[in-house]
Amino acid sequence: MNRTLEPELMDDPAQALVYAQADFEKENQGFVDRFRDYFPDFSDGHALDLGCGPGDIPIRFAQAFPACRMTGVDASAPMVRLAEEAVQKAGLSDRITFRCERFQDLAGANIADAVISNSLLHHVPNPLQFWHKLRLAVKPGSPVLVMDLLRPDSPEEAQAIVDRYASGAPDILRRDFYNSLLAAFTEDEIASQLARMNLTRLLIDVSDDRHWVVGGLIH
Ligand SMILES: C[S@@+](CC[C@H](N)C(=O)[O-])C[C@H]1O[C@@H](n2cnc3c(N)ncnc32)[C@H](O)[C@@H]1O
Numbered sequence: 001m002n003r004t005l006e007p008e009l010m011d012d013p014a015q016a017l018v019y020a021q022a023d024f025e026k027e028n029q030g031f032v033d034r035f036r037d038y039f040p041d042f043s044d045g046h047a048l049d050l051g052c053g054p055g056d057i058p059i060r061f062a063q064a065f066p067a068c069r070m071t072g073v074d075a076s077a078p079m080v081r082l083a084e085e086a087v088q089k090a091g092l093s094d095r096i097t098f099r100c101e102r103f104q105d106l107a108g109a110n111i112a113d114a115v116i117s118n119s120l121l122h123h124v125p126n127p128l129q130f131w132h133k134l135r136l137a138v139k140p141g142s143p144v145l146v147m148d149l150l151r152p153d154s155p156e157e158a159q160a161i162v163d164r165y166a167s168g169a170p171d172i173l174r175r176d177f178y179n180s181l182l183a184a185f186t187e188d189e190i191a192s193q194l195a196r197m198n199l200t201r202l203l204i205d206v207s208d209d210r211h212w213v214v215g216g217l218i219h
Contacts, residue, residue, distance in 0.1 A: 008123050016054065028118070032057065045142075046068075049117065050073050050120055073103050083098050104133060108137070131193055132197065143217055146213070149184035152210075
């Protein structure tokens with residue numbers, strides 16, 4: 001099945017709210033735990049979360065690394081508003097800030113001691129822009145961890161995954177999940193993106209039936 005693009009930003013307020021209220025604890029905490037497993041020496045500095053959405057991962061990351069400061073980047077104003085509220089509620093406003101802008105427009109090089117990103121890449125029309133910006137943003141020798149959905153082989157398989165993991169979820173969330181699966185990349189496509197960007201030291205892992213994870217140190 002070929003990739004079908006979905007809208008780049010999640011900037012409908014109802015869509016952002018439903019996403020913020022969904023239970024992604026297992027995926028999000030698993031992502032932060034994996035970062036810790038991959039990079040046991042990492043403890044402090046400035047971490048960047050590209051496509052941070054409603055801020056759940058920055059909060060979990062900041063709680064896991066109390067000496068770390070975070071910037072979450074998302075170009076959806078409703079998402080950033082929800083993220084700011086969540087961070088304030090968690091009492092972490094002194095260590096987590098947000099930028100409401102497209103990651104493609106992020107200024108500066110070598111600005112981060114770590115870059116993380118979950119579930120952003122499938123929104124991006126040109127994935128090479130993402131890998132380029134990631135490499136530019138991180139200081140040499142620093143860790144990166146990226147996770148996203150795997151594109152299934154057919155629309156029927158995508159629907160079966162939605163039914164398996166999001167039965168009973170609100171319609172907007174089920175619609176977005178289905179569209180995201182159709183917009184996602186295959187493991188081979190990710191491998192070829194990394195090869196084109198000379199990022200083959202990063203390792204790809206297919207962590208379950210619907211996710212891939214790329215991690216390693218950027219040189
Ligand atoms: C599926 S959500 C993932 C949110 C969060 N990372 C998580 O795991 O819960 C993807 C987010 O990426 C944002 N996004 C999409 N394209 C973007 C871009 N070019 N620059 C910044 N944010 C973008 C969307 O607005 C949305 O909030």
